[in-house]
Amino acid sequence: MYWTLPTATFFISIFLMLCGMLVWELVSPTIERSGFLIISTTRGTRFFLGLLGSAFIHLAWLGFTDLSLWIALPISAVWMIIVMRWG
Amino acid sequence: MKIKKKTIGLLIYFVILVLPIYWMLNMSLRSNADILASFSLYPRDITFVNYMKILTDSSWYMGYVNSMLYVFMNTVISLSFALPAAYAFSRYRFLGDGQMFFWLLTNRMAPAAVFALPFFQLYSTIGLLDTHIAVALAHCLFNVPLAVWILEGFMSGIPKEIDETAFIDGYKFPRFFITIFIPLIRAGVGVTAFFCFMFSWVELLFARTLTVTAAKPISAIMTRTISATGLDYGLLAAAGILTIIPGALVIWFVRNHLAKGFALGRV
Amino acid sequence: MDKWQDNKAWFLVLPVFVIVAFSALIPLMTVVNYSVQDIFGPGEAVFVGTEWFKEMLANKRLHDALLRQFLFSGLVLLIEIPLGILIALAMPKKGWGVSTSLVILALPLLIPWNVIGTIWIIFTRPDIGLFGVGINSLHLLEVPFDHTATPLYAWITVMLMEVWHWTPLVALLAYAGLRAIPEAYYQAARIDGASPWATFWYIQLPKMRGVLTIAVLLRWMDSFLIYAEPFVLTGGGPGNSTTFLSIYLVKIALLQFDLGPGAAFSLIYFLIVLLFSFIFYQVLQRVGKGEKG
Structure with missing residues (x-):
């Protein structure tokens, strides 16, 4: 499968995040609510939107700028927090 | 008027x-x-020269046999896996049920072209390349989610009281499921089988990518013929007509089920 | 219906999870691994970071294919949805005509996708096809009809094929929606002396909302993934005029065997589809809730 260190790190961190979500869900179950996204969302949905949004932020960064991709990472993290908190 | x-x-x-x-x-x-x-x-x-050629040349008619085989396998696998899962989705709330259902559906919508290449690598690694079961398993990627989706709709139409009564009467789950529940949604199972058959039968990209000779489906043999023998339109047309016949037969047999499924507003 | 709360239900879902994960997750991981490496041969790969993504995002042909794809899927919806509704309205409501109509309608849906392409090659060729010969014998066109030579004609042929192939699905769904309307509604409309147009606009169309949403989303998604039919019919040509996303992807990944760029392209394509899938799912759920509540 041609594993490399960066891709392995990527998948392990996604997996750890999923485990974290699972534990969080067991400790305090989610309540459905609607924030600035029009739809009503659960915590899992917001997490998914956060990840998907981060992917698109990285792609846009790569497509439109020549700056280092590392800058896109904190931007994605901010997006993730916004979605999780107010989404 | x-x-x-x-x-x-x-x-x-x-x-x-x-x-x-x-x-x-x-x-x-x-x-x-x-x-x-x-x-x-x-x-x-x-x-009937074109038809004779196809029906006497094994490299042609084996294509039909191969297609039938993996379509049949896929329908059986899809149904037997999807039935319990659809029951779970229609009856229970459990951790991550919504996410799971969505994830299943995304596979139904994933572009086959994205998966074609890694599928080829995966199946050649585990030594399943060019077998019927490989194509059948690959088609599960979109047929199992579809089957779960359709069956869940039919099952939700059955009142939960039936399950409760049966459990009070001392039925264990497997026996209840097979002897009482599945007969209740017979029409739904029929409609689901029809759709699994249909999508497995018409798919080309996986079937072509995962087979070389031994399990090559008829549709792939046709594509090869276009390039190999120049253009023998008569032969090509005859092969095409023969691929329509199984579908036409199936639809003829399930037409009443289908009408019923449509009347339930759920297909 | 209130559902039982029980995490043991996972045991029923587990087999499905395993079989789909086997077919979905392993290939996905493989694609991610390919997308950041330059692979020369078996076991020989060099890490190249995000280079392939950058290359693909700047790829002019990919942009063109994406635009073409949006245009195609948009046109598909504009033509197939109204046509499908019209057909559903014209279909008989009872008697032997019902199952006959259903069988005829379902026929194109059961033909293998590449055979669809073959049918349309044979049907539209300017030398032997009924359509090709017919339209050229009218002498209406300035340039003789030949879908292998003129991009516009290639587009028309692909559109015709797509409409021929999939409008029946829309019609079947719309028909299912119409059948679900209780007779009482029509009686009420008749008593009020409503015109057929008013009946359609105020009763039939709102009642079909659910199935029509499904039809729109299914047609959008599936036309976005179209591969076999145009591949057989035009091979993406003439030039690149009918090269849609899937055709271009297969060209890169399987035919040129450029694993890295192909994988990067796959992931970008997959992310776009994932976004649509999410919207699809949300809308479907909303429609479902609207019907029950």
Whole structure:
């Protein structure tokens, strides 16, 4: 499968995040609510939107700028927090 | 005479719908030389030469056998896996049920082209390349989610009290599920099987990518023929007509089920 | 219906999870691994970071294919949805005509996708096809009809094929929606002396909302993934005029065997589809809730 260190790190961190979500869900179950996204969302949905949004932020960064991709990472993290908190 | 106009319109549409198929039938009954020599709206000298060639040449007719085999395997696998899962989704709330359902559906919508290459690598690694089961398993990627989706709809239409009564009567789950529940949603199982058959039968990309010779489906053999023998339109048309027949037969047998499924507003 | 709360239900879902994960997750991981490496041969790969993504995002042909794809899927919806509704309205409501119509309608849906392409090659060729010969014998067109030579004609042929192939699905769904309307509604409309147009606009169309949403989303998604039919019919040509996303992807990944760029392209394509899938799912759920509540 041609594993490399960066891709392995990527998948392990996604997996750890999923485990974290699972534990969080067991400790305090989610309540459905609607924030600035029009739809009503659960915590899992917001997490998914956060990840998907981060992917698109990285792609846009790569497509439109020549700056280092590392800058896109904190931007994605901010997006993730916004979605999780107010989404 | 409003109704009459409507019916005439519908008839015209049906004629247009059938016309391309008729044209292929017309071509399949003529020899290639005849097709290229003269233009004719119907076959003047009907010949079954093209059909004879396909039905006597094993590299052709084995294609049909291969297609049938993996479609059948896929339908059985999809149904037997999807039935319990659909029951779980229709009856229970559990951790991550919404996410799970969504994830299943995304696979139904994933572009086959994205998966074609890694599938080839995966199946050659585990040594399943060029087998019927490989294609059947690959088609599960979109058929299992679809089956879960359709079956869940049918199961939700069955009141939960039936389950409760059966459990009070001392039925264990497997026995209840097989002897009581599945017969209740017979029509739904029929409709689901039909859709699994249909999507597995019409798919080309996986089937072509994952097979070399031993399990090559008829549709892939046809594509190869286009490039290999130049263009033998008569032969190509005959092969095409033969691929339509199984589908037409299946739809004829399930047409009443289908009408019922449609009446339930759930397909 | 209130559902039972029980995490043991996972045991029923587990087999499905395993079989789909086997077919979905392993290939996905493989694609991610390919997308950041330059692979020369078996076991020989060099890490190149995000280079392939950058290359693909700047790829002019990919942009063109994406635009073409949106245009195609948009046109598909504009033509197939109204046509499908019209057909559903014209279909008989009872008697032997019902199952006959259903069978005829379902026929194109059961033909293998590449055979659809073959049918349309045979049907539209300017030398032997009924459509090709017919339209050229009318002498209406400035340039003789030949879908292998003129991009516009290639587009028309692909559109015709697509409409021929999939409008029946829309019609079947719309018909299912119409059948679900209770007779009482029509009686009420008749008593009020409503015109057929008013009946359609105020009763039939709102009642079909659910199935029509499904039809729109299914047609959008599936036309976005179209591969076999145009591949057989035009091979993406003439030039690149009918090269849609899937055709271009297969060209890169399987035919040129450029694993890295192909994988990067796959992931970008997959992300776009994932976004649509999410919207699809949300809308479907909303429609479902609207019907029950």
